[in-house]
């Protein structure tokens with residue numbers, strides 16, 4: 001090695017060392033500027049607490065460090081501080097008592113990239129309030145109006161039963177069929193009709209949703225959200241995902257354009273038409289939120305949130321029935337007693353079926369589908385529990401900490417419907433059931449999801465008994481991945497027609 005190479009290597013080492021010192025100093029400076037943030041584990045420059053956590057399941061790290069730092073603490077995702085709220089009282093104090101301050105939606109890079117900041121799920125402030133109000137009213141009108149939502153779900157359940165019946169004795173993966181059935185309910189509210197399960201367009205839409213949640217919940221998704229400026233230039237599954245979204249936006253736009261041609265202003269038939277009518281009414285108003293971008297993204301928000309969550313819950317619930325056949329039998333006994341076999345289940349039956357109700361709640365509690373909800377952000381600088389959280393800081397309500405709190409549940413770490421049953425066998429409601437979140441940004445589709453879960457679940461168990469292709473002790477009920485949300489495992493199963 002010549003003298004110049006040695007000098008070059010030494011110079012590089014000094015430069016790298018110097019840069020590291022500068023970064024540490026900048027980091028210290030940043031932390032002291034944010035010194036009124038809640039405490040938390042010390043971050044490294046640029047990467048924050050990345051190396052301390054398992055990016056495949058960050059919520060476990062948050063649960064663990066909440067034991068040391070208490071119910072409000074700060075972690076650093078990359079170079080950004082994130083305040084985590086843990087425990088029922090703290091989450092309630094933030095999302096309910098100081099609901100307005102905590103009601104913003106964080107700029108989560110993947111969500112921002114696919115929605116461009118428009119639409120009901122990712123927006124904050126005046127835009128979000130306007131779109132949320134409009135969406136709640138419109139869902140209500142199309143759910144309760146012309147044709148009751150309950151009737152639609154009952155009808156879809158008959159299509160689903162027929163499709164399952166076709167599998168006869170052979171083992172199959174029910175994932176796609178459950179997705180089709182659940183998706184058709186929100187599709188019919190948003191687009192005004194249902195689609196056949198083998199419709200190619202339907203398959204495409206569902207594949208975009210699947211891809212999207214898989215990426216969001218993977219470690220790749222987590223890394224993209226921490227370092228979007230690097231990841232967007234690297235090869236990876238996100239490029240395919242963004243391309244899928246581009247096509248999906250085109251699809252929604254095409255559907256909207258077709259409706260514009262013969263729009264019945266007096267009597268819109270679906271969410272898109274209702275939105276178009278509002279767009280025409282507010283045409284020319286410079287600050288109107290009823291614009292194409294908000295239409296396209298809100299349709300995507302409703303369609304994706306309304307499909308993945310409920311179908312994942314059903315899929316996981318049916319897996320639990322295979323793992324715990326005594327629970328499945330007890331539900332079927334309750335169905336036989338209350339409904340019988342000659343009519344289909346209706347929402348009214350729920351009040352007479354405390355065990356089934358308890359099981360469905362317990363499926364949701366134990367699976368803990370969205371451990372950190374959808375990330376919030378602060379709307380303004382806010383004093384909270386003696387700390388000052390600056391405007392725009394990302395906030396994660398750790399729903400997981402409540403759904404698995406041993407002080408709140410008899411058996412927090414096992415699947416046990418007793419968690420929702422009183423001693424006399426009646427259903428026991430719990431305020432700590434936060435599967436749908438809490439406060440101003442609580443899930444907008446909660447009522448719809450609860451109706452779908454009850455009607456699909458009971459309709460399926462009324463007709464079929466589900467069994468696994470594996471011995472009970474080998475059935476794996478842990479999720480496939482869980483970063484943003486959890487993706488329950490896919491599986492093969494048998495369905496046997498009940499007599």
Ligand code: HEM
Pocket residue numbers: 120121122132186301302305306307309310313369370373374375397435436437438440441442443444445446448449
């Ligand atoms: C089992 C089913 C479901 C679960 C567990 C679930 C859970 C959640 C959770 C935890 C949030 C975030 C709350 C927060 O930000 O603090 C949320 C938001 C949301 N959900 Fe659901 N959800 C379900 C079904 C649905 C359905 C069927 C729809 C369709 C209408 C829907 C639409 C939405 C929308 C639009 C938001 C965003 C609300 C906003 O930002 O204001 N969800 N959901």
